[in-house]
Amino acid sequence: MSGNAIPRRRLFQIGAVAAGASLALPAPAFAGGHKPGHGPGHEPGHEPGHSSGHEPAGGTVNGLPVPKSWKAVPFDLNEVELAPSVFTEKRDRILAYARAYPADRILSNFRTAAGLDNLGAQPPGGWDDATGNLRGHYSGHFLSMLAQAWAGTGETVFKDKLDAVVTGLRQCQDAWAEQVGDPGTPPPPATWADGGLVLNRDGEGQYVGLPDATVDGLTAATIVIRLRIDELRTWSRAFDFGVGTGVNMFLTIDTGSGPRFAITTAGSGGEQRIQSSTQLPVGEWVDLTVTLTGQVGTLYVNGVPAGVNTSMTLTPAALGAPKNNWIGRSQYGDAGLKGTVGEFHLFDRALTEAEIAAGPSAGNLVAYHFDEATGTTVADSSGRSWDAAVVTGVGGAPGPSHAGFLAAYPETQFIQLEQYVTYPAIWAPYYTCHKIMRGLLDAHTLGGNPTALAVARRMGEWVHSRLSKLPRAQLDRMWALYIAGEYGGMNEVMADLAALTGDRTFLTTAAFFDNTQLLADCVAGTDTLDGKHANQHIPQFLGYLRMFELGAGTRYRAAAANFYDMVVPHRTYAHGGTGQGEVFRKRDVIAGSIVGTTNAESCAAYNMIKVARNLFSLTPDARYFEYYEKTLVNQILASRRDADSTTDPLVTYMVPVGPGSRRGYGNTGTCCGGTGLENHTKYQDSVYFRSSRHDVLYVNMYIPSTLRWTERKVTVTQTGDYPRTPSSTLTVTGDARFELRLRVPSWAWDTFTIKVNGKRLAVRVGKDGYAAVDRHWRTRDRVEIAFPYRLHTESAIDDPTLQSLLYGPLTLVAKSDSTQTLPLPANLADVHPGDRPLTFTAPGGLTFEPFFLGDTAAYHTYLRRS
Structure with missing residues (x-):
């Protein structure tokens, strides 16, 4: 990187914000900046280190105004340059992927949805394939990654690609605007008949989707399904659970020579199969049962063994945490099941032959009897209330209801959410909206692209147009829906729009996303997290913090602080991760939740350290960075494989902690594949913080790096090889008085040492967990820090x-x-x-x-x- 790259980008960002955004929010939210050449707190009568604590912070960080409530402020990404270390090794592998990935692939689904030519580009794939209900989310993460990469490296390839994607999205938004008011046609309703649910009577592509964690962690199982087949379509599925063609288990009604059960973690070539030569009847009810226990798998037809494999080594637990849990649909895109489904049951043990011969009984994990008469919900009578959903198609593609709409699919999912349609018939439409808007705002604040802010603002206006018409009770019911109601950090991005545009209408919009009951529980300090989808809720608290910082009320801050304390340490594993099967488990149950391979979703770690970081800004206390360090140097670093690839991000979905666990890398197009892009392009964002008055410098992480503190005309260079070595040296260039606060980790509390210019100092740890060195610093001053490992x-x-x-x-x-x-x-x-x-x-x-x-x-x- 050239010596003047960072200042040049910095000027560009400041200019873009000034040109494209107004910061004229009322005084309680933000206050103005400072005079050129005079850092806040250095006017006459104010000596460094003697802030009253009430002065506004002023200025911006990463293109956003610094809230008045912040007592500690991070530096811009482009003010901190990483030196070679394990962090740059992980980062550089992601940057290679970012350089190689074509911009047209990021835009493919958007262009297709808007009726534009997608230029023959393939979509990203995974959950962001050409038909998936989450398509568009990965592109939003990709924008954020490009913006962070540009801010951190100054390489024009990232800026050029970022600008190309923003231009393409603006074209798509304009194309949608020309279709405003076209209502489209509604999807076909689910067809219920005596005895069950009719699938694909007229080729509608219907199927049933089961909850994500349906088969997670099962090492023994019985699956029972009752069918009346209308057409014996080769390879059509009775059921298919998996994450694509590589990892799945399925029961097909016919291979050409009878039904087959198969399970694999290595594609079709690695399938372990139970083949039957019993031809299934057409037009008659038939019971199909699969049992798995030990190394024995058995396929039953009408209670009679019809196939067996005594060499099975794979169980449902080997699939990890499959999200594509389907009745009547194939991972391979084979013909849909045409017939009627009468019952489906899942047990966590292998039933005996006598139990199977007696006919289906209610499964203890899920039990569906398909005795509904209308609607798209299939009720679970197992006692766990794991309802399934009938996916009925989307009908004719409607035009948007308001100008500003932008997505990689029509507005249908948003309409269906307001009708309480459940997952997987719809899949978190506002979550996807958030990723796109977040990527656009990052393109503006980090990449200096004013068009990105204009596109995001129009999207925000569209969101307001939909949600402002809905009563609070309807909003609460929507946000309570599992996954369908997941909205990521929509409240955070709307608050950021308010800060960037000065339009407080967007702060009102942010409040539409209040998760009323959980918000009230957390304000009161009442822990009700057990059983809640972890990453569906963690980003909400980032939004609450931003709303507090904009003057929306202290209860938002209280909720976030209390929520954090419910997770850390009470639901935190030794590597910093949280959750089992994406779900929060009971408070203080760690040993009881490590079984299986579905612990510690990467997205949850990504968002939890952001919560910790933001709370630190409000209350500078080392305990937040104690957790941050644990998670960063263990789970986050581990979430990128130590191998090169320009075609696969090689990041994790889960980072399990059970005995004999393995990490799975890849995840193109998944939620964690998206956050995984961002995890490794912003390692420098929390190494250093400053006080709001620029008179204190916090060193939170001992990551080799160089800080350019422009307001104090000081450069701080940190050398070492943390976390591989237990020491670091800070060298100062410049001339300024400030207090240096060094975080003292709890694991080095009694061994932490400090030398300044070769002289050892007594280490006095303050209540905030930092050791302070207050002096007038001059060029070539050296601070040697040792924190021996044991x-x-x-x-x-x-x-x-x-x-x-x-x-x-x-x-x-x-x-x-x-x-x-x-x-x-x-x-x-x-x-x-x-x-x-x-x-x-x-x-x-x-x-x-x-x-x-x-x-x-x-x-x-x-x-x-x-």
Whole structure:
């Protein structure tokens, strides 16, 4: 990077904000900037280090106004340059992917939906394929990644691609505007008949979608389905659960020689099959049952064994956390099931032959009897209330209801959400809207593109036009719907629009997204998170914080602070992640939730560290960065594989902690594939913070980097190889007085040392968890910091004998294929350094490595210590 790249980009960003946005919000929300050449708090009579705490922060950070309520302010992405380290290694692999990815692919679905030529470009794929109900979300993340990459590197390839995508989206928005008022045609209704649900009577492409976590973690199972087949279509599915053609399990009614059950984690070539030669009847009811236990899989037709495989090694748990859980639809796009579905049951054990011969009984995991008469909801009578949804198609594509609409599909999903249509008939339309709007705002604030703000503003006006007409009770019911009502951080992006445009109407729009009951619970400090979809709710609290910062009320801040304390540490694993099967589990249940392979969704970690970061700005306390560090150097670093690819982002969906877990990398087009793009292009965003008066510099992370503190005309260069080595050196260039606050990690509380210009200082840790050095700094001043690592353990809250081994901030994992919990030596002195840096060995030859190493080998995060 050239020496003047950062200042040039900085000027460009400031100019773009000034030209494209008004910051004239009322004084309680934001206050103005400062005089050129005079940092806030340095007027006569105000000595550095003696702020009253009431002065406005002023200025901007990453293109957004700095809230008056912030006591600690991060620096712009382009003011902090990373030096070589594990962070740049992970980042550079994502940047290679970003350079190679064609802009036309990002725009493909948008152009098709708007009736424009997509130039033959293939869409991203995954959940962002040409027909998926989440298409468009990945493109929004891609915009954010490009904006962050441009801000952090100054490479024009990212800026050029960013501008090309914004231009394309504006063209699509304009094309939609020409269609305003066209109502389209409604989708065909679900057809109910005596005995069940009729699928594909007239080729409508109907199927039934089951909840995400239906088969998660099952190592034994029985699946029962009752059908009346109208047409024996080869390869049409009775059911198909998976994440595409590579990972799935299905039962087809006919392969040409009879029905077949198959399960695979390696595509069709890796299928483990149960084939039957029993031809299924047409026009008659037939019961099909599959049992899986141990290595035995059996297929029954009308209660009679019709096929068996005694060499099965795969179970539903091997599928990870499949979201495509379908009755009547194929992962491969085969012909839909044509017939009537009468019952579907799922058990967490293998039923006996006698139980199967007796006919279907209610499954203990799901039980659908298809005895509804109307609607698209299939009620679950298992007691878990895991209702399924009939996907009925979208009918004729309607035009938008208001100018400003922009999506990669018609407005249908938004209309259906207002009618309480459930997932997966619709799939989080406002979540997708948020990703697009967030990407556009990042393109404006980080990339200096004024068109991006104009497009986002029009989208915001469209959102307001829809939601302002709805009563509060309807909004509350919409946002309570599982996944269908997931809206990401729509309240945050609307608040940011208010800040950038000065139009407080958008702050009103943000309040439409209040999740009323959960918001009230969190304000009161009442923990009701158990069973709630983790990442459906975490981003809401980012929005509440932004609304508080804009003057919308203190209850929003209270809710976010209390929510954070409900998750950290009460629902946090040793690597910083949270959730099982995307769902919050009971408070203080860690040992009881590590089974299976569906712990710690990457999106949840992405958003939780953003909550911690924002709370730190309001209340500078090291405890927020204690959690931030744990999550960043373990789960986030581990979420990018240590391999090069320009065609696959190689990021994780889940980062599990159960015994013998493995990480799956890839995830193009998924939610975590999207946040995974952003995770690795903003590592510099929280290394340093400053006080609102520019008289304190916080060093939160010891990541090798260079800070250009332009307001104080100071450069701080940090060298070392954290987290691989337990030390760091800060070198100052410039001349200024300020207080340097160094975060003292809890794991180094009694070993942390500081030397200034070779002289060791006494370390006094303040109540905020920082050690302060207040002096007049001059060029070549050096601060040497040491925070020696040592082995220690972290116990599961609900089982003190189940422990993780840590070395400083690094969670260590034991490499082993075993799926049984392994022993951890009672005496840590029996754990010795290995033959490679940061590795250790224990008696019996067990090897420990840092969690952040991105490979696919099996590992154990928790071990049993007597």
